[in-house]
Amino acid sequence: MSADGFNAGLDMGRSWYAATAAPSPEDPTLAGEVSCDLVIVGAGCTGLAAALFAARQGRSVIVLEGGEVGWGASGRNGGQIIPGLRKGALELVQVLGVERARALFTLALEARHLVVDLVRELEIDCDLRLTGHLLGALKRSQMQDFEDEAACLDTIMNYRHVRILDRLEVRDAVATPEFVGGFVDEMGGHLHPLNYTLGLARACRAAGVQIFTGSPALSLESLGPKGAVVSTPGGRVRAEHAILAGDALLQGLSARVNRRIMPVANYIVATEPLKNPQALIAGDLAVTDSRFVVDYFRLTRDGRLLFGGGERYTPRSPPDIGAFVRPYLERTFPQLAGVPFDHAWGGMVSITLSRLPHIGRDGPVLFAHGYSGQGAILSSLAGKLLAEALDGNAAGLEQFEYVEPPAFPGGRLLSWPLHVLGMAWYALRDRL
Ligand SMILES: Cc1cc2nc3c(=O)[nH]c(=O)nc-3n(C[C@H](O)[C@H](O)[C@H](O)COP(=O)(O)OP(=O)(O)OC[C@H]3O[C@@H](n4cnc5c(N)ncnc54)[C@H](O)[C@@H]3O)c2cc1C
Structure with a gap:
């Protein structure tokens, strides 16, 4: 290539x-x-x-x-399978009203089934892992938002695949000092895109x-x-x-x-294979944090941490992508300070208003x-x-x-x- x-x-x-x-x-x-x-x-x-x-x-x-x-x-x-749209269910209802929001959300959910069906039908070997997606809360005040979103999913969208994790449960799931709670969508997961x-x-x-x-x-x-x-x-x-x-x-x-x-550049690293990757993320979840400029991460099939973080609003790439992403990774996992990266790259995300x-x-x-x-x-x-x-x-x-x-x-x-x-x-x- x-x-x-x-x-x-x-x-x-x-x-x-x-x-x-x-x-x-x-x-x-x-x-x-x-x-x-x-x-x-x-x-x-x-x-x-x-x-x-x-x-x-x-x-x-x-x-x-x-x-x-x-x-x-x-x-x-990042290979993260996150059911739904970038706008949450509750926000959709607020903007579009119940009927339209429900129709749009239900349609968006078909994406997950479609991809899973295609992978199986076409026998695509792409490390598909349907292990769930966790959204981590950084502030206690976000826990109420999680509760409200889960209630909206339940009562309006008839979607009952989510659960809320408290501080102790989220620490069991992801070994980061940053998260104070979590929102798990069991229909999420990850793949080799x-x-x-x-x-x-x-x-x-x-x-x-x-x-x-x-x-x-x-x-x-x-x-x-x-x-x-x-x-x-x-x-x-x-x-x-x-x-x-x-x-x-x-x-x-x-x-x-x-x-x-609007194209916005975003960057990813893959560490060297780790000795005990499951100690970082239990259950092979795909994980995102609740920042506006999100950090996202997951494990690969060969035991690496694949971590995306940081955005730059200039078309020029940072001179060293690994060095650019490192502070974001080490903020999430201080125990990985200095871990060698085998791969570092970026991509352009297209954002709408x-x-x-x-x-x-x-x-x-x-x-x-x-x-x-x-x-x-x-x-x-x-x-x-x-x-x-x-x-x-x-x-x-x-x-x-x-x-x-x-x-x-x-x-x-x-x-x-x-x-x-x-x-x-x-x-x-x-x-x-
Ligand atoms: C770094 C990064 C991390 C991301 N992480 C996630 C994630 O974890 N989960 C998630 O859900 N989404 C994620 N996304 C978003 C997701 O990858 C994209 O929304 C999705 O892949 C878009 O697919 P696409 O086919 O529309 O575009 P693309 O995959 O970009 O394909 C467009 C193709 O069109 C070609 N093209 C463009 N212009 C022309 C032209 N004039 N002539 C010929 N060819 C042209 C390009 O070369 C390209 O190959 C991420 C995106 C980036 C960049």
Whole structure:
């Protein structure tokens, strides 16, 4: 795999995922003019799930990937399976009312079942662990929020897979002095996201999807009812429909999309294999803390701690990613002070103003992105919903169209500093 390609930035080549990736065939680069029913920009989970389900409907599908399959966010994330959306159930009810909130939440829950079913059906070897997800409270005042969220899940969402941990119970679960309580969702867990994504790509090829790598889409021309044309440096694809699935790395193809997502860099390390990893996290849980700028961590199958923490609101990578993440890791686990890191990398998370994904359509062009840090499984669901909409069943898509996130104020140039200011304020609040 190329180390300096379109989606190879922030040291993806040095990630634990790249080091443990399943073998994958080399796909061709697009050359010349071709036509098909559906052209998809982006070979992450959104694009590949859309491709798979569209191909199963009998459509001819081409996927254009600027870099390597899975080297975007889908193959380099924390691998945390967190059911639901980035906005909690209670907040959804407050913003949308009971009926809409319940419908949206229930739909989002399908993502977890979909991914588990795909892993089993397609026999994807991706270390899937359905061990639960723990959200750790840093302040006692957050425990009331946890109680309220659990009550909302129970009474409004009919979702009864969560339990609250007190100070002693959370210390048994995670060996950090930081947590004063916890909120466990038993339907959560974790997986190897790159191998999951490569597994989806394998299934796509088997279903007849043509994947072109090293083929960045440079322009998109919407022809209304006549379809769309996407051009790359070496060719053009004409199709009845196009799907934009480029998430944080997508630039320039659609003003509507670009105004609604903000890319924020986030960094991860993997320690060397630990002598007694279970002493850090019991029960192999995936763990997130309750900061606005979250720290998240879990164990790998070979006994490492995989820890994500810290965000930077500049496109420049820190000179030493490991050194950048270390204070966050050691704040959570002081007992690991000085532990060697074998891997350190980063990725671009795409955030929306409402923290709800942006999924919708514009004539022949459909799109899905902006999962706001919680897209490891939602992206597969979004891809499936887009394919269903093409097939005449837009019920799921419409749920998300109704909550289209607002554009960031001030256009791309002005919105960036405003957003940075806003995020920096929350980061400061975390610190205080
Ligand atoms: C560091 C990090 C940690 C995260 N941790 C978690 C987590 O633990 N749990 C969770 O739920 N979510 C997490 N997320 C979020 C999650 O990874 C994403 O929401 C999800 O993977 C998005 O999938 P996608 O397919 O839409 O985008 P991507 O996987 O980014 O795929 C988009 C693809 O499109 C390609 N592309 C873009 N523009 C073009 C173009 N013009 N032409 C051709 N190709 C193009 C890119 O190269 C890329 O391969 C994390 C994200 C990051 C970055």
